[in-house]
Amino acid sequence: MKASDTLINDLAPQKFGRKGVIWTTALIIISIAGIIAYIDQVIKGQVVTNMNDYALWGIYISNFVFFVATSFVGAVTVAVLRLTDNAWRTPIVRIAEIISVACIIMAGLTIMIDMGRPDRLMNLFIHGRMQSPIIWDVIIIPTYIVICLLLLYFPLLPDLAILKKHFSQTHPKLSKWYGKFSLNWTGSDKQKKIQLKSIHIIAILIIPAGFILQTVDAWLFSTLFRVGWDSTNMGAYFISGASVAGVGALVTVVYVIRKANKLENYITEYHFDKLGKFLVLTCLIYLYFNINEYVIPEFTSKKEEVTHLNHLYSGQYAPLFWFVIIGGLVIPIIVLLFKKGRKPLPMFYIGLLVVVGSWWKRFLIVTPTLLQPFLPIQGVPESWHHYFPSIHEWVITFATLAMALLIITFLVRYLPIIPIQRTADEQEATKTNKPLSS
Amino acid sequence: MANKKTENGSENRRNFLRLGLMSSVSAVAGASLISNLATGEEKKASGEKVRVLTPDGKMVEVDAESINNYPEAVITPEESRKGIPDKKFVMVIDLSKCKNARKCVEGCQKAHKLDDHQEFMKVQLMQNNEEGSPYWLPKPCFHCDEPPCVTVCPTGATFKRDDGIVLIDNERCIGCKFCITSCPYSARTFNWGHKEKFDDKSQPYSPETQVPAAEGTVMKCDFCPDMLRQGKLPYCASSCPMGVIYFGDKNEDIVTNGTETVSFSQLIKDRGGYRHLEHLGTKPNVYYLPAVNRQFPVERGFDVDEEILDRYKDVPIVKEFKEQGKL
Amino acid sequence: MRTKIYTLIFVALAFLINTKSFAQEVNLKNYRVRFGLSTTKQADNSRKLEVSYIASNKKDRKDRVPIYGADINFYNVTEDKDILLGTAKTDKEGTAQLIVPAKQAYTANAEGYINLKAVFDGTDALDSEEDELAIKDVFLELNLKEIDSVKTVILNAYTLDSLQTKIPIDETEIVFSIGGMISNMPIKREFVSDGAFKFEFPEHISGDKNGNVDVFASIIDNDNYGNVIQKKNIDWGINKQITHETNKLWSEAAPIWMYVVLSILLIGVWANYAYSIKNLFDIKKEGKELELKSQNEN
């Protein structure tokens, strides 16, 4: 019993320290700034952005694609690790689920920022056309949000019950909320059975849902004629890219939470090692898709493709492109292939690098293609030949990122970030040397 | 007037002379021909016969090669890989003049000793869209500046020369057919089976003539470099009765169809020249002039063999014509 | 060596032809024979005499048979005698050509006409043929000058009378053209009067790689002058940089990066193979030692 007490003490949500408060406040401030900027944008129109008739999608869409991609981590880690019954997943899965939830919610919100007429949102439902990939997106994103929430929620039930008990003395109010959310969880066999079955179903469901989400997202681009988008590869490319972004984000967040909540005993170097291997695998696959995506048009050298690729390889996007490829993929692969590179701190930096690289990668998918239309760009202001986001766009984008972090922070604050019940069970199991059934 | 004119249409002769005079190189080539004849050296046989009248009044059929001699015999394989120095050959095909007379196809087939069905030059009936007007498209090899066929060849059997011509060395071709699949213009053909004429070794093989062909190798239009070396037009251009095919050197900026010689750039500019499937980025060296104000209605082109006509049965306009009873 | 082989081939072929070729009895009455002489004064002042000797079927216009191997004699006809200029045989197209060198002096008649004659002496089967031509010897002076930085083509055309005074020619069509590989491109056609003409050289004429162009001035098939060609070479063309691309995917040498990638891949893989095989030998070595040891023990 003693062991489980320390366990609960260690893992129960704690109040933030000073750093935590500063962090939260900063996020809130950035978010508010973003909201103000957005209101300004609604009033003045998107003229406050630097988008134009050629670069008609800017970092809003890139950011949206990034969020969608990152949210894939839920599907990847949760489902794949859960179904393959990997023992090391326990302390990591919930963080992944939280990231997924935060990102997919923010993805749903950011896409609205890009809408010219957010007031007509309802038209999507009133006049929705099944033929349009956007409607597919409209359908799949809420679905995915719900699945993500459920996948987060179901395994939480036992923990919430524990927390209700745990906080019943110190924070009765909190305890009451936990109680409400725990749905009278007692841990009876019947409840357990239902819970396990539900988790299993959701875990299976989230894989196709995640795949469809990424694919639909890819089809937003690949169903169009534009050079650089019109590629049969896009769906698989996005899926592999999403795994990289998601796992990268996961590594980063895990490191921060481990540090902040002092969970070194639960999230050990062993976990980082495994995560590192996982990340390097995803990176390798993504690199492979990248090679295919760029080498084939380069080799067949169709006229428009060549111009487009030259822009990326040696034109104005070259620094960014090579940063994304080398910094976002090659360096992580090299570092993570070594055992020393899979220690927590280097992993954190690599994770950060991967996330930043992934973000810019989305920018490179969206913008250069738009600036390379079939008919030449003529008769428009010089500034329309290029695109770089305006202050408004940056503020709003950062605010969305801050909001995503805020959601994560909020969930970390109020939820046990490492499943208490399961950890306890596992400890029990290793003691008695019995295999644990999922 | 002291000079006497022969009766035969002076117009004809005038044209003939004009051309002769316009040509600087051919005069030299002609001279060499004479000398060859006089010495009677370097004679080879081939299947082709020419009918002449001897001074003793006999009509004699002699082997063409025995009284004709191409200088390609002295072209070394290295030279044939390099090309004619400082040239860049282009062809311009005026679609408004083509009436599917198929003389280019026949001329080409005869010169390259091709079978009836093996065509380096194909005349295709094209219709870009349902409303678009149908037109006859003579289609040689495009001798692209970014030739996908050359890129994929594993042995360098097909190669691009400095003068822009893409040739095949059938002594090096291993017959993997990759070049055929990579050519977006379907310009290449394959020697599927064995034929007797492949054994005729009387003429030494050169990539510039592609004669004799070899079984299991790839062939295609070659812009007739053997003729170019003599300063003459490729066979398709010289045999076209309508003057559809202009040929020349892009560096010189001069193209000719045999009867008129014009500036290449001016012709392209005035007549809206374009290249086929430009967006593939292959950069062909064959330009087309759109079929604007065409000289013959497209129906005139159906005045060919029933069998050839049958090729175009899938083109929508042919079906339409058939319904209207025009065919 | 080569010629030897060719002679051999020729001998063999001559035999073949003899057996294969066959004489065909034709009724020559159905054929009308055309025998025509023309002359061209070439740029180096040599004169080309050409005879076209073709029999064509009276009924079938397409049936034209050139007379091959007929001996044609070319004469300069003077009042008293015919001076033989040379002899040539007709080729398979039925043309016989004779190039008379520039130094050949012709005798002209009082009006300044040179009378030229081509004669085929005739055989048992073919009648003798003869064609005569009277032309004046024209001199084309082609000058290419930049006048006030305008590239100008200047032409003077004249004949010489017996006193060697220049008499400008009149109302004669002169064609100016640019030399081309296959055929020359006309740039100007003009009826020249008073024997002189000048015009501005057109822009955008490409030359060879050094920008040199051949400019031709020619009189074509004129009743009085026959054919006359004059040419000058000048660097008025656009100096084109002819570049040949290397290290492209289609060129002989591959792009450098391709060599690099391939070598890295191959070296990496094959090194590993070598390493594995080396280790196999190590295993074998150890096993051998083991065997030796056990043998020794036994």
Place this chain on the structure above:
Amino acid sequence: MENNSTNNRRYFLDNGLKLGLAAIIGGIGFSKLASKLYGKSETNSGEKMELMTTDGTIVEVDASEVVEVAHSQDHETKYNLREGMPNRKFVMVIDLAKCKNALKCQSACNKHHYITGEHAWLKVYKMQEEEDTAPYWMPTTCMHCDHPACVTVCPVDATFKRRDGLVLIDNDRCIGCRFCMAACPYSTRVFNWSEPDYGEASEVVLNMNMAHEEHNSIEFAGMPSKIGTVDKCDFCPHAIKEDKLPHCVTACPNGVFYFGDKYEDTVTNGDETLRLSKLLKEKSGYRLMEGLGTKPSVYYLPPVNRLVDFKEGLSEYRNYNSVEKIDDL
């Protein structure tokens, strides 16, 4: 342009539409009235104008009143706006041999559609496929494709294809996702990044609003333009309906644009009326980017034996010309 062609131009569809439109509009007289009205209202307002009433008397009325009358006789409901005019299929033929970048088409289009901002609907491109082919001027309108990629991807059916060939935008429904812009390979669509700046020209705005009330906004694409929505060339259905040619066609001094009905097989540039099929056949008409399979309704005639030298257009060519503000029109 020459006066004698005005009638011709305005009533180009007369023959074809006799049965259809004559019945709809209720007499040629009224159509004349409406067209005159329209012609006037854009240039001046508050002015008296002469009109012939249905009983044959000439009256002088204020322009604004006339609009009221026209409005009361709403004839736009006579055909379904989303279905299009019955038994029509509109096509345009652009003769590149005639274009010299005079840009009259563009300014007329800007003027009549009250286009402001940076990107005109109709653009004249300086084109050259590659080094060795000749440069030429290429006016582009919306291609009104028969396989419109933009319509396929619209999530809310704001842009739609009518049976008469027109691809239009309902800017009351557009949510501004710009997916259609990304989908269009011809870069023909523009976005209202900010509230359209019509300037101080209140009269213009007034007219526009009246016109908007008079006609359905779908027919009057972009009148008024709305912030955060997409606009593009609409083939001027408001004009077609009244037997008139689109503004670019009438404005072109060289007769570059031919407009007409494919079923009728006639096109006209105002001066000459030709058989569409014959024109395309003789002049070897083609469509832009045929390989994409979009099947445009706009045909181009290649720039062969040009009437005007390419260079003449260079004097008008600017890298960028802001669309004139309404005030300046």
Place this chain on the structure above:
Amino acid sequence: MDVIKRKKELVQEFSPMLEKSTKTSKVWIAFLVGVILVGLVAFVIQVVKGHIVTGMRDNVVWGIYIINFIFFVCLSYSGAFISGILHFFKTPWKNSVSRIVEIITVLSLIIGPIFILLCIGRLDRLYYLFLYPRIQSPITWDIIAIMTDLLGCFIYLYLTFIPDFAMLRDNSENAPKWRQKLYKTLAIKYYDTPTQRETLHKITRTMSVMVIALAIVAYSVLAWIFSLTLQPGWNSSIFAPYFIIAGLYSGVSVIIIAMYLIRKFYHLDHYIRKVHFMGAGVILLIISLLFGYFTFSEYFSRWFSHKIEDVKLLDTLFNRYFWNFIFANYIGVLVPVVILFFKKFRTIKSVTFAAVIAILGLYMNRYLIVVPTLESPYMPIQDTRPEYIQYTATWIEWALSFAGIAAFILFFILIMKLVPIIPMSGIIDHEREQKRKPHLSNNH
């Protein structure tokens, strides 16, 4: 010692399989040799008469030879891939399948390239590939990749065979002389000492990684032969991963079929157990889903963007090849998915059935990738000769194809006569492991 005794036991257990030949197997071998002979006759005809005897013509210049080539080579790569993974990750049930996989790998890598040779017009000039190599050509890449891969697979296969050869050498006193000698040479004095075992283990492991990497490269190069051309159906950046998945699909299916047949004819129920079929079934399910996904992506984006060339291709596919298309891309994917998805349906027989369907579907899929694309080029085919418009394989091509399959099976049987199909060393290793960590046993 315990281990030595166990080794003896194992050799005794497997030796009947190696030595005895039943009547059925003799008939079977005779039949296979017969098929191969027919193939040889066909080959001679083709060499004498030229490619005119095949159904290939100027438009469809690549026929079922190339399809067989892709099929076998993909099979081989996937074998390499799978066995590399089995070794590298020390998968528990590698013992039962790893040798099957390795044999498949090497055999199909030998037979596959033969088909490309059949497709080459001038076999006599094959050495030109080395005389005048152009490394820009994907064919050159492919040749390099295949040769490298072949050698790598040979080395790798040999490495895994060594301990077994050693065991056979030590325990085959009764075997014929040539056999003893063969085993002795092949065992290269391997005595299973700890250092030897260590070295062998180390190089086997690096080779397994190398083989995985090579397989991926070789797959991509193979796919690039198609996707680096401009042909509408081929020029697609998805091809390389698509080929990998397709290869794995065929690989796993062939392994399942081989497992089934071997289990049936050699009565190896003890080693190849139901659990292996179930595992392979789940893997096949996942791969079939992925394969379905890639196929869908490939055709969907073509269909959605309806470019003219793509539409032409899809028209061909949906008209002339309608049933082939349905079979290849619907039945060939969906039937295995349905069978394998539900636990109830997963029996040994049904898993094998699913594998058979998958193989057939995949072969048809390859056919549809190669032939219809060549039948709908950019320039319309305007020809009157039907054989130039449409491709139909002639009996020569079929005879050679079946000869290839027969050769594959025959060699498989012959190899099985040489070494036991279940790696004995693996069993020993496994038992050794078990002793050390007994609790792990109940998992497998």
